[in-house]
Amino acid sequence: MSVAVVVPVYGNEATLEPLTARLARALEDRSWRLRLVIDASPDGSAALAARLAAADPRVAVTVLERNVGQHRALEVGLQAEPDAQAWVCLDADLQDPPEAVPVLLDRLARGDVRAVFAGRRGTYEPPLRLLAGRAHRAVLGRLTGLPPDAGAFVAMDAPARSLVLTTRSPSLVAAIGAARLPVASIPVPRDVRLLGASAWTLRARTAHSVRTLVWAARRH
Numbered sequence: 001m002s003v004a005v006v007v008p009v010y011g012n013e014a015t016l017e018p019l020t021a022r023l024a025r026a027l028e029d030r031s032w033r034l035r036l037v038i039d040a041s042p043d044g045s046a047a048l049a050a051r052l053a054a055a056d057p058r059v060a061v062t063v064l065e066r067n068v069g070q071h072r073a074l075e076v077g078l079q080a081e082p083d084a085q086a087w088v089c090l091d092a093d094l095q096d097p098p099e100a101v102p103v104l105l106d107r108l109a110r111g112d113v114r115a116v117f118a119g120r121r122g123t124y125e126p127p128l129r130l131l132a133g134r135a136h137r138a139v140l141g142r143l144t145g146l147p148p149d150a151g152a153f154v155a156m157d158a159p160a161r162s163l164v165l166t167t168r169s170p171s172l173v174a175a176i177g178a179a180r181l182p183v184a185s186i187p188v189p190r191d192v193r194l195l196g197a198s199a200w201t202l203r204a205r206t207a208h209s210v211r212t213l214v215w216a217a218r219r220h
Contacts, residue, residue: 144177
């Protein structure tokens with residue numbers, strides 16, 4: 001199974017190199033490609049990503065001149081990687097452990113689901129941010145039937161990717177949920193973010209959650 005891994009990058013210069021190395025080790029027995037989508041990152045992420053791509057032909061880089069946000073950056077990356085059998089999306093800050101990617105792919109390969117989410121486990125964020133995220137996912141789950149721990153660390157097949165790219169939704173999670181695709185969730189402990197802050201402020205995350213839930217409720 002050939003795999004395209006799409007990673008939105010904003011303020012992740014310190015983690016790109018270990019992310020790439022850990023992903024390469026995790027997928028050493030598979031055919032894979034990593035697409036780093038630099039979302040107008042204000043640090044040196046674009047330059048570092050270019051060096052990583054020059055050193056490894058399996059690494060590709062898309063640089064966005066205007067910041068579009070995590071979910072739009074994921075769409076750009078998915079669009080840029082049409083030649084795969086499975087697609088994986090994860091964050092660049094190493095809270096999403098690359099070592100879990102093969103587990104998601106193995107579950108997807110069973111063929112009975114279109115997407116496999118890495119269910120969030122552990123205390124990996126400040127309490128208020130954790131509560132806000134859990135509340136958002138719980139409501140979205142009730143509206144769409146998604147697992148209550150579903151997030152943007154996900155493996156998907158071709159029909160799911162096509163749906164994400166053709167449905168104008170607030171997020172790929174919302175698109176998959178609103179379509180009622182068969183999905184699964186595997187619990188994956190999140191690592192604490194060791195470097196830098198989240199690209200999401202609490203205000204921005206809350207606004208995004210409201211837009212997502214309103215969109216999902218209307219479709220429901």
